[in-house]
Amino acid sequence: MQIADGYQDLQIMYSALQYDIFTQLSEAPETAKGISEKNGTDPFITEKLLNALVSIDLLFKCDGEYHNTELSEIYLSKKSPYYQGDYIDTQKLISFGTSSYGDWAEIGKALEKGYIPPSKEGFRLYEKIFSLSMKEMAIRGEAQKTAEILSQYPWFKDAKRMIDIGGTHGLYSIALLAKNPKLEGTLFDIPGVPELGNAPEHFKQYGVSDRIRIQNGNFFIRTDIGSGYDLAFISNVYFLGTADDLLDNIFAALNVNGRFVLKNSVIRKDRKGPLISSLLDLDMCFWGKKHQLFSVDECIDLIEPHGFEIENVNMLEGCCLGAIAILVLKKGELDGLSKNLEG
Amino acid sequence: MDCQKTSKVNSKPIDDIIYRYRLAHMLNAAVEKGIFTRMTVPKKAHQLAEEIHYDPRTTEKLLNVLVASGLMIKSGEEYQNSLVGQTFLVDGEQNYIGNLVRITVGSNALLDHLNDILKNGSTLQRGIDFDRVQLLGHAEGALCEELDLVLNSIKGMPEFSHAKRILDLGGGHGVYSMALAQSNPSAIVALFDQPNVIEFAKEFISKYEMDGKIRFISGDFNTDDIGTGYDMVFVSHVLYLSSNLPSILRKIYNSLNNGGTVVLNHWMIDDCRTSPRVSVIFDLYISLISRDYGCHTVSEFNEILRDAGFEDVSVFDIRTPHSPSMIVVGLKK
Numbered sequence: 236m237q238i239a240d241g242y243q244d245l246q247i248m249y250s251a252l253q254y255d256i257f258t259q260l261s262e263a264p265e266t267a268k269g270i271s272e273k274n275g276t277d278p279f280i281t282e283k284l285l286n287a288l289v290s291i292d293l294l295f296k297c298d299g300e301y302h303n304t305e306l307s308e309i310y311l312s313k314k315s316p317y318y319q320g321d322y323i324d325t326q327k328l329i330s331f332g333t334s335s336y337g338d339w340a341e342i343g344k345a346l347e348k349g350y351i352p353p354s355k356e357g358f359r360l361y362e363k364i365f366s367l368s369m370k371e372m373a374i375r376g377e378a379q380k381t382a383e384i385l386s387q388y389p390w391f392k393d394a395k396r397m398i399d400i401g402g403t404h405g406l407y408s409i410a411l412l413a414k415n416p417k418l419e420g421t422l423f424d425i426p427g428v429p430e431l432g433n434a435p436e437h438f439k440q441y442g443v444s445d446r447i448r449i450q451n452g453n454f455f456i457r458t459d460i461g462s463g464y465d466l467a468f469i470s471n472v473y474f475l476g477t478a479d480d481l482l483d484n485i486f487a488a489l490n491v492n493g494r495f496v497l498k499n500s501v502i503r504k505d506r507k508g509p510l511i512s513s514l515l516d517l518d519m520c521f522w523g524k525k526h527q528l529f530s531v532d533e534c535i536d537l538i539e540p541h542g543f544e545i546e547n548v549n550m551l552e553g554c555c556l557g558a559i560a561i562l563v564l565k566k567g568e569l570d571g572l573s574k575n576l577e578g
Numbered sequence: 579m580d581c582q583k584t585s586k587v588n589s590k591p592i593d594d595i596i597y598r599y600r601l602a603h604m605l606n607a608a609v610e611k612g613i614f615t616r617m618t619v620p621k622k623a624h625q626l627a628e629e630i631h632y633d634p635r636t637t638e639k640l641l642n643v644l645v646a647s648g649l650m651i652k653s654g655e656e657y658q659n660s661l662v663g664q665t666f667l668v669d670g671e672q673n674y675i676g677n678l679v680r681i682t683v684g685s686n687a688l689l690d691h692l693n694d695i696l697k698n699g700s701t702l703q704r705g706i707d708f709d710r711v712q713l714l715g716h717a718e719g720a721l722c723e724e725l726d727l728v729l730n731s732i733k734g735m736p737e738f739s740h741a742k743r744i745l746d747l748g749g750g751h752g753v754y755s756m757a758l759a760q761s762n763p764s765a766i767v768a769l770f771d772q773p774n775v776i777e778f779a780k781e782f783i784s785k786y787e788m789d790g791k792i793r794f795i796s797g798d799f800n801t802d803d804i805g806t807g808y809d810m811v812f813v814s815h816v817l818y819l820s821s822n823l824p825s826i827l828r829k830i831y832n833s834l835n836n837g838g839t840v841v842l843n844h845w846m847i848d849d850c851r852t853s854p855r856v857s858v859i860f861d862l863y864i865s866l867i868s869r870d871y872g873c874h875t876v877s878e879f880n881e882i883l884r885d886a887g888f889e890d891v892s893v894f895d896i897r898t899p900h901s902p903s904m905i906v907v908g909l910k911k
Contacts, residue, residue, distance in 0.1 A: 238598070238601050238602055238605050238647065239602055239605060239606070239678070239679040239682040239683055240602070240682050240856070240900065241597075241598025241599060241601055241602040242598065242599045242602035242603060242683055242686050243685075243686075243689065243859050243863075244595045244598065244599070244859075245595050245596060245598070245599035246599075246686065246689040246690075246692065247689070247692075247859065247862070248592075248595055250689075250692045250693050250696065253693055254693075254696070274696075275697070276696040276697060277695065277696055277697075277698075277699035279699075279865070279869060280692075280695055280696050280699070280701075280862075280865060280866070281696060283858075283861060283862040283865050284692070284696065284862060286851050286852045286858050286861070286862070287858050287859050287861075287862045289852035289853075289858070290852055290853055290854070290855040290858035290859065291595075291855060291859075292591070296850065296852055305587050306587055306589075306591055306592070309585050309587045309589075310585075310587075310589055310592050311592075317585045317589075319589065319592060323592070323596065326596045327596075327599065339599060339600050339603045339604075340603050340686055340690075342600075342603045342604055342607050343603075343606070343607035343610060343611070345636070346607055346611075346632055346633065346636050346637070346640055347611075347631070347632050347633065348633060349632075349633025349635060349636045350633075350635075350636075375584075375585065375589050376584040376585065376589070379584045380584065505652070506642040506645075506652075507642065507645050507646060507652055508645070508646035509646065510597070510601075510643070510646040510647060511593075511597055512646075513639070513642045513643040513645070513646040514597060514600055514601070514604075514643055514646075516639055516642065516643075517604075517636065517639035517640060517642070517643050518600075520633075520635055520636045520639055521636075553588065553590060555589065555592075555593045555596075
């Protein structure tokens with residue numbers, strides 16, 4: 236029953252986010268009547284909703300007034316840099332809203348029919364909410380932790396040029412640039428996506444506009460993404476099994492002995508968990524025909540034939556997308572094709 | 579800078595809320611499709627997919643999630659129910675709670691209306707439907723969560739052992755009627771409910787070969803006579819309404835013999851109305867059906883019972899994390 240009654244809390248949190256109640260309470264605590272008047276909502280149901288938010292520890296009540304808890308103040312108020320509202324919005328949907336299906340309540344239908352290519356209108360990958368959602372996932376700790384891990388490597392300290400592929404919001408770039416003052420970067424993404432993710436604003440905000448540029452292009456197909464890079468970084472590649480062009484693009488862009496860093500959600504090889512990874516692996520079925528999670532070893536086996544050699548694997552703990560591995564691979568002298576011919 | 583330092587507060591509770599939502603819907607989908615009932619013997623994912631006409635790729639991933647949730651086990655390429663899955667989710671097994679899962683997750687549809695109702699104030703204005711799945715679900719809830727706790731409380735009451743006539747008012751599935759009749763074989767137990775519910779109760783009770791031991795009375799306790807001469811009136815999860823609660827309790831009072839007791843078993847909300855979680859959320863979503871529905875506090879029941887004429891009101895706390903029930907007992911002197 237613990238599993239069955241678990242759906243309710245998200246519904247309640249979601250409603251409160253729709254009315255932006257946490258941002259309002261961030262300004263000042265308020266009574267149920269006050270919240271209801273501010274939002275033009277029914278006072279009777281508003282009070283019950285606020286009480287339900289207290290019962291799930293997202294608010295607390297003191298002297299008739301409702302206050303944000305520390306958790307909701309940090310993650311659910313738009314005043315906080317760690318706001319997660321857009322992320323929560325997409326997480327309520329199957330495949331973050333990139334599929335033909337809607338809410339996770341439709342999972343029965345999705346399981347029955349499997350992957351159906353989404354209509355153009357239904358596809359949210361290049362919508363603002365998706366980009367904001369990715370940003371919120373990064374800023375809650377994954378970007379900072381990733382940069383911290385990479386900054387420990389001697390090669391990172393010597394790196395001068397970096398390319399952040401599919402970097403959308405630019406937060407990984409910013410976090411990496413902060414760890415190496417000599418580093419300059421390129422954020423490479425589909426035209427329009429960095430703007431949707433507010434990357435130019437983020438670069439200004441964090442004072443790195445003069446150290447990073449935006450380059451547009453389609454990295455999913457064989458294309459010239461540039462050259463002379465010491466570091467190529469990419470995050471969450473759910474189509475690694477069919478990413479030959481992407482991996483060849485990265486090989487071509489790196490200097491010899493340059494590092495390719497892949498930060499990816501991973502699953503146990505026997506697919507028995509961890510639970511969040513298994514759920515994400517199921518979710519990926521509805522995103523794309525070839526989308527799925529791989530184990531660390533499978534990732535390495537898919538990447539190395541493209542001319543890379545694994546150097547290190549670090550695991551990130553406590554991430555919203557389950558088990559996350561940071562794979563550091565070194566570019567060898569031979570590309571995948573030459574390696575195969577030599578073999 | 580924010581993207582160079584992490585927050586001191588762990589965001590895990592937010593993630594847990596999201597994943598619990600996903601898991602609940604996934605479990606419901608698996609139960610509705612009868613997957614656990616088909617997985618009593620080891621099977622490969624594609625075999626199950628063929629049987630239930632599901633997409634094979636998603637079926638395998640679904641089974642992996644069920645393994646990671648502890649509801650199935652995987653050996654090589656074959657999947658099979660775990661002990662928990664086998665015990666609680668195989669239809670026909672004694673401890674099956676699939677219908678309880680379905681009605682619990684099905685309440686999601688009510689919360690879907692929350693934003694609209696917040697905005698326009700008008701509730702769904704309908705009664706609570708008691709279809710077959712609802713009744714089976716409530717029976718499963720009683721059997722797996724509360725029955726022992728309720729019965730142990732009642733068995734300790736001298737009024738129960740001396741009772742000759744007991745009424746299970748709004749008794750629905752009849753689980754409590756059967757338990758009361760078994761625990762006090764010398765008493766005549768009557769189950770009172772709406773005609774369609776009585777039909778279900780007769781069928782359900784006959785499975786336990788107890789139909790000869792229970793009397794059935796059809797009616798609407800809001801408007802119809804409930805009879806007289808009872809030594810105990812038992813009411814479980816029925817009185818989540820407010821407007822006519824005093825008149826119903828007065829009716830119960832009048833139906834009892836002197837020295838008789840009323841035993842109320844309901845999910846209770848604390849005086850602050852912000853805990854426990856299950857009651858508060860239940861209070862919210864039944865309010866979406868009608869403003870007349872809601873959870874009560876112990877003090878509210880206490881007051882209404884006294885106003886109806888009951889004395890020596892006592893309370894038995896039988897709350898569990900999933901079922902925050904309390905028993906309130908009143909005596910007619």
